[in-house]
Amino acid sequence: MSAKDPILDPLTLDFERPLARLEDIRKLIPQRDAIEQLTAVVYENLETNTVAGYRDVTDGEFWVSGHMPGLPLMPGVIMCEAAAQLASFFVQRNDLLGCEMVGFGGLDEVRFRGTVVPGDRLVIINQMIQVRRGRMIRARFQCFVGSGIVCEGQLIGVPIPVEALRASGLGGSTRLGGSTT
Structure with a gap:
């Protein structure tokens, strides 16, 4: 996997008609x-x-003042988190794992190839390369600003045992797989 082998051309995506806001x-x-x-x-x-x-990156991001002072650069871990959230959305929307919540299981082969700053649109593209229902997913991901790749790698998603966490008292928040209101 490399920038020479894009999953999709980010310039072909239609940002005017999102599938989900x-x-x-x-x-x-x-x-x-x-x-x-x-x-x-969007796709x-x-x-x-x-x-x-x-992700439209703004001056109001929590990391802007500290990473780095005077030169706000989006942390690589946040790019990876964006890719994980997109994978989780796709998995949940299409019930690929058969679970209530998907968690971060790991990262492999991650490379950072460019910078992201406030004002940029970070385009994230994922492709599920392994799906084991009830067990895990592995996704290849690429992040772009314009047509330039800024981050790529693989991520692993795993089912979160929401009911077990609730039963143990660790999942007391209503946000843990429950209502967000």
């Missing part, structure tokens, strides 16, 4: 407030298990 995304994944990393989802293809979305 923030309110739709919130129905399927639990991240809220400063950790929400998706603005919209999905179940035959190729491919999904694309984006």
